[in-house]
Amino acid sequence: MPTERVREHAGPGATTVAAHRRRLRADRARQLADLLRHQVLTGGFPDGTLPHEAALGPDYRASRNTVRQALDLLRAEGLVERLPGVGTVVVAQKYPHGLDRLMGLAETLREHGQVTNEVRTVGPVAAPTPVADRLRIAPGADVLYIERLRRLDGLPLSLDLTYIPLDLGTALLGADLENTDVFRLLEAVAGQPLGHAEITLEAVNSDAHSAAVLQAPRGAAVLMLERLTHLADGRPVDLEFIRFRGDRITMSGRLRRAL
Amino acid sequence: MPTERVREHAGPGATTVAAHRRRLRADRARQLADLLRHQVLTGGFPDGTLPHEAALGPDYRASRNTVRQALDLLRAEGLVERLPGVGTVVVAQKYPHGLDRLMGLAETLREHGQVTNEVRTVGPVAAPTPVADRLRIAPGADVLYIERLRRLDGLPLSLDLTYIPLDLGTALLGADLENTDVFRLLEAVAGQPLGHAEITLEAVNSDAHSAAVLQAPRGAAVLMLERLTHLADGRPVDLEFIRFRGDRITMSGRLRRAL
Numbered sequence: 001m002p003t004e005r006v007r008e009h010a011g012p013g014a015t016t017v018a019a020h021r022r023r024l025r026a027d028r029a030r031q032l033a034d035l036l037r038h039q040v041l042t043g044g045f046p047d048g049t050l051p052h053e054a055a056l057g058p059d060y061r062a063s064r065n066t067v068r069q070a071l072d073l074l075r076a077e078g079l080v081e082r083l084p085g086v087g088t089v090v091v092a093q094k095y096p097h098g099l100d101r102l103m104g105l106a107e108t109l110r111e112h113g114q115v116t117n118e119v120r121t122v123g124p125v126a127a128p129t130p131v132a133d134r135l136r137i138a139p140g141a142d143v144l145y146i147e148r149l150r151r152l153d154g155l156p157l158s159l160d161l162t163y164i165p166l167d168l169g170t171a172l173l174g175a176d177l178e179n180t181d182v183f184r185l186l187e188a189v190a191g192q193p194l195g196h197a198e199i200t201l202e203a204v205n206s207d208a209h210s211a212a213v214l215q216a217p218r219g220a221a222v223l224m225l226e227r228l229t230h231l232a233d234g235r236p237v238d239l240e241f242i243r244f245r246g247d248r249i250t251m252s253g254r255l256r257r258a259l
Numbered sequence: 260m261p262t263e264r265v266r267e268h269a270g271p272g273a274t275t276v277a278a279h280r281r282r283l284r285a286d287r288a289r290q291l292a293d294l295l296r297h298q299v300l301t302g303g304f305p306d307g308t309l310p311h312e313a314a315l316g317p318d319y320r321a322s323r324n325t326v327r328q329a330l331d332l333l334r335a336e337g338l339v340e341r342l343p344g345v346g347t348v349v350v351a352q353k354y355p356h357g358l359d360r361l362m363g364l365a366e367t368l369r370e371h372g373q374v375t376n377e378v379r380t381v382g383p384v385a386a387p388t389p390v391a392d393r394l395r396i397a398p399g400a401d402v403l404y405i406e407r408l409r410r411l412d413g414l415p416l417s418l419d420l421t422y423i424p425l426d427l428g429t430a431l432l433g434a435d436l437e438n439t440d441v442f443r444l445l446e447a448v449a450g451q452p453l454g455h456a457e458i459t460l461e462a463v464n465s466d467a468h469s470a471a472v473l474q475a476p477r478g479a480a481v482l483m484l485e486r487l488t489h490l491a492d493g494r495p496v497d498l499e500f501i502r503f504r505g506d507r508i509t510m511s512g513r514l515r516r517a518l
Contacts, residue, residue, distance in 0.1 A: 026468035027379070027406065030466070031404075031406075038485060041459075061386075061399075076464075076466060099460075099512065100518070102515055120286070128320050128321075129318045130294050130298055130318075140320075161289070199358070199511065200510070201460060201510040202482065202508075203482035204462070204505055205478070205480045207289070209286075209289065222462055223461065223462035250459050251461075254455055254456070255359075255361040256454070256455045257360070257452055257453040257454055259359070
């Protein structure tokens with residue numbers, strides 16, 4: 001953590017010495033919390049228990065107070081909990097979703113557990129113009145609409161809204177949507193692999209209804225993924241709007257400087 | 260939007276006809292809100308004004324009530340505002356950050372405006388063990404720590420915490436950190452381009468202090484990016500923890516099915 005050698009700029013918000021000190025304390029707690037978050041998420045505490053506050057300090061070059069404040073931040077995020085007589089334990093697991101390859105949720109999380117889908121809605125609807133445009137079908141033509149609450153070992157992970165052109169979608173109506181990724185079904189029906197997808201990610205505070213469906217607190221941060229998936233031949237066949245619970249999913253990948 | 264042809268499953272939460280109807284209304288509002296969000300974010304309403312509610316309905320195959328509820332959701336997210344006598348206008352712009360190529364913020368947003376950095380902290384610190392491990396230096400060795408509030412045309416976009424090995428970091432102490440991406444400075448100092456970065460994205464509710472720094476409401480969803488950047492020769496030289504305001508940044512990219 002920064003020491004006296006560091007130039008810390010008070011900024012317009014810190015007009016008094018006391019306010020400046022409060023800001024520095026909060027800044028240091030955030031710095032430490034970010035380092036601890038990484039360890040928590042990557043299995044850096046294999047037995048699920050964090051070292052005692054007195055032991056964390058030296059490793060992280062932080063004071064006891066900073067350690068306490070940082071643990072408070074992680075507790076507020078729901079990542080750790082303090083258990084009397086035990087210490088601070090990891091209570092939330094975030095599952096990694098890859099940004100390097102186009103994969104369905106069950107494929108991605110195979111090693112972490114079983115993905116099941118509660119199908120909330122399924123059936124043909126007339127495509128709204130923006131959906132029709134992106135799927136390159138006529139406005140008002142039927143698409144298959146599917147709404148699923150997706151769980152890993154029973155725990156809600158995401159709420160997925162899916163639009164599929166009806167020539168492919170019809171075959172999905174009788175499929176085992178509860179236990180199978182739409183990606184796999186689409187490849188079987190189309191007789192060719194998927195090719196690529198354009199994705200957009202956002203962080204959004206969930207509205208009351210979405211939060212209730214995901215069994216998360218109102219306003220909980222969700223990772224919102226919009227994805228338009230194409231078959232190998234380039235045809236767009238799957239438009240999805242996915243709300244991942246922010247406390248259960250991370251997205252990881254590798255970026256290169258040169259293309 | 261789903262019609263009577265669609266199988267909508269009441270689910271365990273909807274035990275009465277009234278509750279079921281409420282759920283369907285909320286589901287339809289979310290469906291429409293997601294479609295409208297895409298249009299808002301991609302410039303689908305070029306003059307910044309949404310069509311009148313009565314006109315939106317037919318295009319999106321939604322009832323007037325659903326349109327109203329969907330606009331309420333987007334208003335709660337801070338994307339649109341209702342102006343008396345004008346209608347519903349787009350009030351927030353989200354800037355696209357690429358997931359396809361490793362770029363600094365100023366490089367990425369060049370066409371959108373000027374990125375300036377308020378340097379909150381800069382100086383050498385003894386590296387905490389997890390930082391040292393990832394930057395492949397000795398624990399306790401000095402690293403340059405930089406904390407910046409980054410703005411686009413004056414608007415806060417992100418709070419960035421950065422750790423750089425001191426052999427490269429020293430040269431950055433006198434550099435123009437307020438107007439230059441760290442990526443560009445690192446390439447100049449190292450005499451070689453950056454190579455790749457491993458990234459992890461999460462959606463997190465901001466703590467009170469981070470929210471205040473970003474001038475966002477407490478609990479506002481932030482897109483949290485952790486990024487370890489390597490030089491072309493493979494050496495890790497830049498560990499960053501970045502909190503993007505969720506209402507101002509999206510991340511976009513293209514995924515392929517086959518690697």
